Structure formats: structure tokens, C-alpha cells
Amino acid sequence: MPAETYLFPCLKDNFGVLIHDPGTGATAAIDAPEAAPVEAALQKTGWRLTDILVTHHHADHTAGIGELKAHHKCRVVAPRNEAQRIAHVDETVAEGDTVNVGGIEARVIETPGHTAGHISYFLPSDQLAFVGDTLFSIGCGRVIEGNPEMMWNSLLKLRALPDATRFYCGHEYTDANIRFAKTIEPHNKVLAARADEVAKLLASGKPTIPATIGAEKAANPFLRADNADLAQSLGLGGSPAWKVFAEIRERKNRF
Ligand SMILES: [Zn+2]
Numbered sequence: 001m002p003a004e005t006y007l008f009p010c011l012k013d014n015f016g017v018l019i020h021d022p023g024t025g026a027t028a029a030i031d032a033p034e035a036a037p038v039e040a041a042l043q044k045t046g047w048r049l050t051d052i053l054v055t056h057h058h059a060d061h062t063a064g065i066g067e068l069k070a071h072h073k074c075r076v077v078a079p080r081n082e083a084q085r086i087a088h089v090d091e092t093v094a095e096g097d098t099v100n101v102g103g104i105e106a107r108v109i110e111t112p113g114h115t116a117g118h119i120s121y122f123l124p125s126d127q128l129a130f131v132g133d134t135l136f137s138i139g140c141g142r143v144i145e146g147n148p149e150m151m152w153n154s155l156l157k158l159r160a161l162p163d164a165t166r167f168y169c170g171h172e173y174t175d176a177n178i179r180f181a182k183t184i185e186p187h188n189k190v191l192a193a194r195a196d197e198v199a200k201l202l203a204s205g206k207p208t209i210p211a212t213i214g215a216e217k218a219a220n221p222f223l224r225a226d227n228a229d230l231a232q233s234l235g236l237g238g239s240p241a242w243k244v245f246a247e248i249r250e251r252k253n254r255f
Pocket of ligand 1: 056
């Protein structure tokens with residue numbers, strides 16, 4: 001049976017998301033920015049929280065874990081390389097591991113850069129990905145603990161997922177990301193179409209995610225650092241893609 005998802009806002013601009021296996025009733029929260037909105041989402045769906053799958057240690061992804069675990073006795077799964085920075089962890093996972101949420105199988109992809117141990121979760125049978133603060137729609141996370149080359153390689157791993165993959169990220173940053181992306185590729189028609197779509201979604205109070213990997217490849221400048229025309233336009237023709245990525249990230253930091 002396909003996994004069901006439930007997306008909801010948390011904190012100022014974080015997303016919370018639940019994944020649910022209708023076959024077994026198992027439900028996982030991807031990260032736990034704060035407990036109350038997760039509890040409200042469980043009430044609304046009638047789902048029972050069995051697991052929390054953590055992408056990285058930042059407080060705006062983990063602050064709700066203690067309260068949720070105390071209430072639901074759920075299992076907490078976290079990235080092995082930074083589990084010591086996350087409270088209440090039951091199991092740690094690394095590249096290639098599989099996490100089962102009832103009958104749902106999630107594959108762990110290490111995507112360091114934003115934090116040193118950041119991981120993403122990919123559900124092959126549903127073509128769903130949960131990418132935390134590594135990839136955003138038309139953007140990417142800040143490179144805080146890693147370096148640009150590491151982050152670029154993480155983005156390449158996500159870009160290699162099937163085009164139809166729908167991904168959920170940690171924040172609603174799409175509008176600001178689009179304004180920046182237009183400064184990098186002002187003539188990108190796919191980006192212009194995405195801008196129209198996002199304006200409509202936001203105007204009607206809807207989230208701009210999930211987005212698909214296929215659509216992002218064509219419009220997200222951070223996934224396009226190995227595009228020769230883009231590199232040329234930044235005065236970096238012939239440079240390694242990670243250096244082009246670093247330049248785009250640097251411009252975004254100043255934007
Ligand atoms: Zn973060």
C-alpha cells in the first residue's frame with residue numbers, strides 16, 4: 001500500500017511532515033521542530049506516532065523529540081555521525097541503511113554539508129524523499145559545518161534520484177529562493193513557470209512543497225552548477241562544478 005503523508009507548518013517557517021503506513025498503522029514524524037503541531041497533526045489524521053526520523057541535529061528539527069517520545073514511546077532514529085548531539089536517540093543510521101516504518105522502507109542517504117552528519121531518507125517504492133535542510137525548492141541549505149564541495153556532492157546524490165521523486169524539505173523558503181534564482185538565471189523558462197506556480201500556491205495559503213527532483217533539476221540553480229552556460233555567465237567557465245556551486249552559495253548568502 002502506498003505511504004500517506006501529512007504536511008503542516010511548525011515554528012516560523014519550518015515544515016513538519018508525517019508518513020503513514022495504512023497497512024500496519026505505523027506513523028513516523030520526519031524531524032520534530034516542536035511537539036504541539038505534531039500532536040495536532042496526529043489528532044487530525046487519527047494516526048499513532050511510532051517513529052521519529054531525524055535528519056540533523058539543529059534545534060528547529062529536534063526540539064520536540066523529548067515531549068513526543070515521553071507521550072508516544074516512539075522510536076527515535078538519527079544520523080550516526082551526529083547522534084551524540086541529539087537527545088533521546090534509540091537507533092543510529094548511516095549511508096545505505098534501511099529504516100522500516102511499519103511496511104514502509106526508507107533508505108538512508110548521507111547528505112553532509114549543512115551539518116556534518118546530515119542524512120536524507122528516500123522511500124523507493126513511493127518515490128518520496130525527505131531531505132531536511134540539504135535541498136530546498138529552488139534553493140539549498142547553508143553550508144554550516146561542511147564545505148561547498150561536500151554540499152555539492154550531497155546535492156548530486158539527491159539529484160540522481162528518479163525525476164518523479166517528490167521531496168519534502170525542512171523550510172518554506174521557496175519564494176525568497178526564486179527571487180535569488182532569477183538573478184543567476186534570469187532567462188530560465190522553467191524557473192519562470194515555477195515562480196508563477198509558487199505565487200499562486202502562496203496566494204491561496206498553500207505550501208510550495210513537495211516539489212519533484214525532475215522539475216528542480218531544470219530550475220534550481222544549486223542543482224545546475226555543472227551547467228556550462230550557467231558557469232560561463234558567472235565568469236567561471238571551465239571551473240569545477242563545486243566551485244561554481246560555492247560561488248552561487250556565496251551570492252545567496254549575501255543576497
Ligand atoms: Zn538546519
